Amino acid sequence: MEMPVPNADVIARKAQLVDGLARILPAGAVISEVSETRAYECDALTAYRCPPLAVVLPRTTQEVSAVLKLCHAMGVPVVPRGSGTSLAGGALPTADSVVLGVARMNDVLETDYDNRFIRVQTGRTNLSVTGAVEQDDFFYAPDPSSQLACAIAGNIAMNSGGAHCLKYGVTTNNLLGVTVVLMDGTVTEIGGAFLDSGGLDLLGLICGSEGQLGVVTEATLRILRKPEGARPVLMGFDSNEVAGACVSDIIKAGVLPVAIEFMDRPCIEACEAFAKAGYPMCEALLIVEVEGSADEIDEQLAVILDIARRHNPVELREAKDADEAGRIWLGRKSAFGAMGQINDYMCLDGTIPVTALPHVLKRIGELGKQYGLGVANVFHAGDGNMHPLILFDANKPGDLELCEAMGADVLRLCVEVGGCLTGEHGVGIEKRDLMVDQFDPADLEAQMAVKDVFDPNWLLNPAKVFPLAVSQSRRHVALAAE
Amino acid sequence: MRPETEAELAEMIAAAKGPLHVQGGGTRSVGQPVTGDVVRTAGLTGITLYEPGALTLVVRAGTPLAEVEAALESEGQRLPFEPMDHRGLLGTGGTPTIGGVVATNASGPRRIQVGACRDFMLGVRFVDGQGTIVKNGGRVMKNVTGYDLVKLLSGSWGTLGVLSEVSLKVLPKPASAATLILSGLDIGQAVTVMSHALGSPYEVSGAAHVPAAGQTLLRIEGFAKSVAYRAGKIRQMFTQHDVAVVDDAAAVTEIWTGIRDVAPLQDRPGDVWRISVKPSDAVQVAAQLNAEALLLDWGGGLIWARMPEGTDLRARLGGIAGHATLVRGSDASRAALPVFHPEPAPLARISAGLRARFDPRGILNPGLMAG
Incomplete structure (x- = not known):
């Protein structure tokens, strides 16, 4: 997977950057030693790794704002990170970036049963949101498989789903409001403990934007009473x-x-x-x-x-x-654990119309034979969100590439039958180059226009979602503008 | 202008020399008055795909809502978010279209349980202000491929693009429904009752309070036995109150159509505001407004208020978090007051930036959502 050439000028200013970060953050919140930044070199898509210039672990929205303001002023790309459980490489750093991890921001700020919401800092894990209210028989509905580890921040970035979304919807349907920090450090609230916005649905736009529009530091989430059984x-x-x-x-x-x-x-x-x-x-x-x-x-x-x-x-x-x-x-x-015992595997995430299920399963089997790779299917059938696990041997030269090629064919098949590339994992770097199979240039242009508005210099998580060739002119203009 | 195809719509917008007033059926005349050539989507009609077994519907934007509902009805399904019909409140004529529902994010009482129109939107096709055809989302229930412009377009009142086709998730229509009616509650008691009911495991799909009638309404839907069971359970929660149960299907529909269309506020002239707040704030809001008439929906989270013409209702909210829209207002009221709730400066800047990108010439319903 290709990543953009890191900005040598930014890398050359590492000392100045780290110094600046250390001045605005408390002790222990800045990590810049190469031996330590390595812990952040990848997310759950472990095939791709790159240590960042530095990692910051702020505790407050104000600290996040200060970090973004500095990086904005210095023209340094920022890669936001929740718990690093992305299967799509959503939190994969570049060598010229600062990883902004929200893991230390995990407080419950407010619990309100009468109005059925909870407000949390977004570093809190998905399962521990339910954990904060289950003694009172309430729960937070979206339940991605990684819920023990994954953070609400990442759930919002990827608009995560789970096994129970046929009835309860995905993250965007359960998100009432956010505190978001824009790339220039501006802090603003969107939505709140009330329903729907008066103007344009910017909350709906932020959710699922893969950390490219802003850094969400606090979230107001809908909680529901547990069913009787x-x-x-x-x-x-x-x-x-x-x-x-x-x-x-x-x-x-x-x-x-x-x-x-x-x-x-x-x-x-x-x-x-x-x-x-x-x-x-x-x-x-x-x-x-x-x-x-x-x-x-x-x-x-x-x-x-x-x-x-x-x-x-x-x-x-x-x-x-x-x-x-x-x-x-x-x-x-x-x-997933069982499959991991017998093989390395790549987990795909395309969604198809439920009616196309038999045809797609048959075609996936045929593709497996064609590529000489085993495939196991386990997925949320009610909403058509497939999870084919393509089995390969990471120690066998060429097998990963073969697996990726087959994965791309399976995702193209999903698009061909009227579905999409990703149902709940996100595009990240993994499906970035396949975006042209689902979208026409005008469709991508409209999406990139949104990023232009929120982050004109393309500094937030810039190498994700859009094919590098498609976003190149924007990222280059942004670099030149510094 | 009345394009018959998406391509024609795109050509017309590209060729437009001045402002365009975008309309579906023209039944939802909310917002600042727009002057410009009228573009009606009424020629873009037809259901392009309906798969009941996948709960998916793809339909051209100008298709009459009634036609969509009839198609769903024939398969025992429905639009779950219960879109409001604005004609009674606004005194408009015309035929509501599915595109108009989406463009206004029209959502009724069931929003409190299942979500708004935007929550059931799977995909859009639209033409932006330069005449470019854009698609986003698709026709499947789980889709995080790229940015969610589907939500951005839902409720954008034709100011970012003209919808040509929408895809929606639909749901089965429950076999039966019942409504519990509690009488004689004041607003404080009503909000408490609604909160308890909505916080119960009994899946209340509507919670409204009509102060003029002194009635608090709770709706339950599902299989017959289940509805009876849950109605009984909720009744037991409120033994201190006087509770009646309506379980006749037609009667239940009539009650909630009235709430959905704000029937209790229709009978007199005056400005009508739609206020969204935290449900427990409803008591204070109601006390501060000094409204001529009120209707509470969404457990108290949605307040409809009729006010003397030209009243700046927002000034009476006293800093309570939420937003207020002037849904029905005379030209004078709308000239004096923003129809849509003013946004904080950073969001106003982003919204303006998005409009400038999607409609650089500023020709799509210009000023409709302006402050």
């Missing part, structure tokens, strides 16, 4: 097509499960070997979960099971108690 059911089918048709029929029937998860045979086998959840050996498994009181759950599951039976399942397993429910989820939740 939830129960999953497991279904096995002898083909992906039939499982796909079943998903579509369930959605059409008027029940809205909180989650519909899909696993194919390679994934089932790996999970079974790893977690021994007692899954049946078949071509496709669905886990469907519904919520409500015991009676409400029974009523919804009756409808769902009735639909499933019409598709001749090889297995139908209802959880009778919490223990059985746990076992149904066990395999699914350990899927």
Whole structure:
């Protein structure tokens, strides 16, 4: 993956920069020794690494503002970082950049059950937001798989989803307001503990902008009362097509499960070997979960099971108690770990129309054969967000490149059937060059115009989202303007 | 001007020599008055894709809302965000279009539970102020590919671009619904009741208070048995109050259509404001406004207020966080008061910057959202 040539002039001013940062931040908040900046050289897309010039770990919005003001004045690119769990390289530094990590900003600022919101500093982890309110039976709905580690800042940057978004939506649907620091150091609030904005929806624009428009330091998030109960059911089918048709029929029937998860045979086998959840050996498994009181759950599951039976399942397993429910989820939740045990893998994230599921799964299988790489599929079927795991051997020369080429073909396939490159992970550097497959030049121009307005010098996370060739003229003008 | 295709729309905008007044059905005459050649999207019609099994609808912007709703109804689905019909309140004629719904982010009582129009928007196609056709988003439910211009265009009142096609997530229409009516509550008690109900696990899909009728309304929707169960549970929460239950489908629809369209404020002239605040602030706001008539929706978070013509309602909010829009105002009121809530300086600068980029000639509904 190509990264822009670092600005030698910026690198030459490292001492001056570090000195300036040390003056505006408390002791211990600036990291500039090469041995220490290395900890920030990559995120969860570990194939790509580059230590930054320096790392800053501010504790307050004012400190973030001071850092951005200085970097703005000195023309230094800034790479914002939450917990560094991006699978797309969203927090990958360049050699001429300052990494601005919000990990030390993790306070709960306000909890309000009457108005059903929580206000937090954005370095707080996703799971610990729910952790702050669950003793009172509330929760924060978006639940990305990395929720134990990932920060709200990164969730907002990538507009993260999770398994339960069929019912509860993704981050943008649960975000009420932000405190954002613009690249020139300006601090402003967008939204708040009330709904919708009066003017243009700048909150909706900030969410999912991959840290390119501003640094979000505080967030007001919607919290919800926990349902009375939830129960999953497991279904096995002898083909992906039939499982796909079943998903579509369930959605059409008027029940809205909180989650519909899909696993194919390679994934089932790996999970079974790893977690021994007692899954049946078949071509496709669905886990469907519904919520409500015991009676409400029974009523919804009756409808769902009735639909499933019409598709001749090889297995139908209802959880009778919490223990059985746990076992149904066990395999699914350990899927990524299980795959990691047997292979290196690359996790894709394209979304497709649910109706295209059987066709896309078949084509992915064919591409796997063509490239000579194994693929396991585990994904959120209800909303069409695929997660094909392409297996490769990192120690085998050329295998990573082969895997990336196949990944690009799979994502192009997603676009071809009416879907998109990324459903919840973000573009980052990983899918940057494929943007031209989904968007026309005018579409990209409109998006880049937004960045021009928020960050005219293209200093915030500049090498992400847009193909380098497409953003080059802007980044060069910005450099020349310093 | 009445383009029949997106390409024609693009040509017309590119060739425009002066300001354009962009309209769908012309039913939502909110904002500062616009002078310019009228561009109507009413010729851009038709559902281009509807997949009930994927909960997705793609439709051209000028398609009448009624046509969209009928298509969804035939598959037992609906637009979940319950868009308001502005005609009753504003006294306008015309036919509401789906593009108008999106351009105004029109969202009704169910917004409190499921989200606003913008939350159900999956994709847009639009023509910017220079006549360039732009697409963003798509037709799938989870999509973080690039910036979210879909949300930016939703609620931009035709000032950044003219929508030509929109894609939406739709939801199944529940089998049944009920409304609990609590009588005799003052605004403080009503907000407390609504907060408790919305903070319960019983999935309340509407929470409104009509002071004139002395009624507090709570809506529950779903399978019949589930609705009965949850209605019973909520009733038990409020045994100290007088609670009646309406479970006739037509009656429930009528009640909430009235709330959605602000029926209780329609009968008299005067400026009508739409105020969005933290629900618990509603009590103080109501006390400070000295309004002629009030309607509370979204558990108190949305306050509709009818005020004597020309009243600067924002001055009476006394620093309470939120925003107020002058939805119905005479020309004199609109000349004297910004229709949309003034933004803090940094956001006003960004909004102006975005307009300058999407519409550099300043010809799309110029001034409509201006302060």
